[in-house]
Amino acid sequence: MNRDDIMNALSGLDPKYIDEAAFELHGNTVSFENAKKARARRNFLIALPAAAAAFILIGVMLLVPTMRKLGTSESAAVSSDAAAPAPAEAAEEAPSFAAEAASDAAPAYEAEEAAEPEAPIDAYEEAAQAPEAAGEVAKSFENAAEAAAETEEAKAPLFPEGSLGLKRATWYDGRLVVRMSEEVPSNIASAGYSVTGTNADGSGVVLTEGILGDVLVKEDPLTLDLSDLGLEAGTYTLKIGEEEIEFTI
Amino acid sequence: MQDHEIVDLYWARSENAIAETNVKYGSYCRKIAWNIVANDEDSEECINDTYLSAWNTMPTQRPSMLAPYLAAIVRNHALTLYRKMHSQKRGAGQTALALDELLDVADASTTEDVVDLSLLSGHINAFLAALSQSDRIAFVRRYFYVDSLSDIASALSMSEPAVKSQLFRLRQKLKNVLLQEGYEL
Numbered sequence: 021m022n023r024d025d026i027m028n029a030l031s032g033l034d035p036k037y038i039d040e041a042a043f044e045l046h047g048n049t050v051s052f053e054n055a056k057k058a059r060a061r062r063n064f065l066i067a068l069p070a071a072a073a074a075f076i077l078i079g080v081m082l083l084v085p086t087m088r089k090l091g092t093s094e095s096a097a098v099s100s101d102a103a104a105p106a107p108a109e110a111a112e113e114a115p116s117f118a119a120e121a122a123s124d125a126a127p128a129y130e131a132e133e134a135a136e137p138e139a140p141i142d143a144y145e146e147a148a149q150a151p152e153a154a155g156e157v158a159k160s161f162e163n164a165a166e167a168a169a170e171t172e173e174a175k176a177p178l179f180p181e182g183s184l185g186l187k188r189a190t191w192y193d194g195r196l197v198v199r200m201s202e203e204v205p206s207n208i209a210s211a212g213y214s215v216t217g218t219n220a221d222g223s224g225v226v227l228t229e230g231i232l233g234d235v236l237v238k239e240d241p242l243t244l245d246l247s248d249l250g251l252e253a254g255t256y257t258l259k260i261g262e263e264e265i266e267f268t269i
Numbered sequence: 270m271q272d273h274e275i276v277d278l279y280w281a282r283s284e285n286a287i288a289e290t291n292v293k294y295g296s297y298c299r300k301i302a303w304n305i306v307a308n309d310e311d312s313e314e315c316i317n318d319t320y321l322s323a324w325n326t327m328p329t330q331r332p333s334m335l336a337p338y339l340a341a342i343v344r345n346h347a348l349t350l351y352r353k354m355h356s357q358k359r360g361a362g363q364t365a366l367a368l369d370e371l372l373d374v375a376d377a378s379t380t381e382d383v384v385d386l387s388l389l390s391g392h393i394n395a396f397l398a399a400l401s402q403s404d405r406i407a408f409v410r411r412y413f414y415v416d417s418l419s420d421i422a423s424a425l426s427m428s429e430p431a432v433k434s435q436l437f438r439l440r441q442k443l444k445n446v447l448l449q450e451g452y453e454l
Contacts, residue, residue: 021452023371024352025384026443030413031345032390035337037397041409042336043424044297197426238426 179211179261189258189267194247195237196258196267204240208260209233215246216257224257232260272335279327286327287320294336298343304415305347306354307362315350319343344413363415371412373440374447375454389452396446400439407432408439 039045185201205211214229228249235244244258255268270289278286295316302315319342332338351364368377397405403425410416410424418436422429447454 021375021384021389021447021454023368023375023377025386025389026371026375026393027348027368027412028345029384029386029389029393031341031348032387032393033337033341033397033409033413034394035332035334037394037405037409038337038340038413039334040402041406041414042297042340043410044300045294045336240428241426243426 178207179205179263181262184260184263186258186260186263186265189265191251191267191269194245196244196246198242198244198258198260198265200242204242208239208242209236211261213244214259215249215251216259217251217254218256227251227256272333275335276327276331279324280331287324290320290323290335290339294339297336298339301340301343301414302347304417305344305351305364307364311350311354312347315343315346318346322346340413363417367412367415370436370440373437374444375452392447392450393443396443404435404439407435411436 183202184205186198187201188199190197190199209232211232212229213232213235215227216224217227219225228246232244235246237243237245251269253269255266257264257266270293275286275289275293278289298316298319299312302312302319303309306312306315319339322342323339330338348364355365397408400408407421407425410421411418416424418429418432421427422432425432427435444454
């Protein structure tokens with residue numbers, strides 16, 4: 021088989037595929053929904069590991085104090101069992117030196133006896149303090165999250181003037197194709213946008229505003245679906261981030 | 270006029286059949302012919318041959334969609350004329366470029382093996398069925414309609430380099446499909 025065979029075989033294409041691509045007869049049939057679906061799928065795949073990581077982090081934060089509590093009570097029980105036999109063994113091993121053994125054992129016994137109650141008390145105190153510590157950790161995490169949010173709000177605008185380089189906006193069949201001098205940022209869908217028209221008295225009126233991702237059908241070139249606005253012939257202003265561009269219908 | 274009404278005219282051997290075909294699909298067929306032969310005189314020759322073929326094949330054919338039926342006929346006539354004119358040369362124009370691109374899939378050498386074109390068409394149809402709409406339209410516009418890359422890019426709101434790489438990827442896919450089907454490429 022050679023390339024001419026392929027070229028000839030293409031004349032036997034399924035008529036529905038020939039018709040689908042027959043722009044001359046019924047216009048462009050390419051569905052822009054694919055871009056939206058692809059973007060939604062991409063966002064889901066980005067959010068999924070982030071959600072999984074957050075879940076794991078929360079799980080670790082809850083499990084660690086609990087495991088610490090369990091681990092400390094067990095070590096306290098082991099240490100109390102180890103201390104008890106010592107004085108008895110010391111007394112049995114050296115009967116001829118009973119006085120020395122007793123005197124040696126006594127301070128040891130007393131020392132260990134003194135030590136014995138401390139360990140459980142420490143362990144129980146630690147165990148009692150563990151929930152409070154967990155609460156403090158959770159509280160500090162909340163504080164950190166609030167601080168991060170405040171810091172986020174106080175940061176500079178996402179798309180300051182000049183960062184996008186809006187050059188030209190062309191209205192086409194309910195859609196607006198926006199050309200930029202800069203590369204389209206990967207987070208363009210999160211930009212705020214608005215469309216402003218002009219009243220009869222010349223004053224501006226905001227016709228719609230929101231997040232660009234709600235009307236974005238394609239990122240490069242930037243294509244927005246504004247067909248729902250029902251705009252009539254005239255001149256309007258599109259604002260993305262801090263930049264504005266006029267377009268005419 | 271609806272397609273079935275035009276087809277009825279052919280079946281009734283009415284002289285109006287070709288006139289009505291020309292009214293509805295004349296410019297569509299001319300576009301396809303011009304894409305391949307790239308001049309008005311040869312395009313008209315292809316159109317005339319197409320109408321004659323339509324007259325000769327209906328009856329017995331009764332296509333449910335007349336546009337693809339005529340598109341395939343005019344395409345065949347145009348390709349035959351193109352090959353007749355450029356049998357020894359590598360000419361300019363979209364046809365030569367499209368044929369060169371198809372070298373990624375199969376070479377230009379003649380083989381003794383007779384290829385069952387309807388079977389090959391079936392494999393290509395199965396390949397197209399698995400593609401996204403955008404990919405399928407780009408492939409059909411390029412290799413059936415022999416559209417230029419810039420026209421395809423404009424229609425699909427893409428850049429020309431993006432269309433070029435898209436078509437390259439599709440040709441590689443088609444090659445893999447045909448190799449899996451047992452074709453020697």
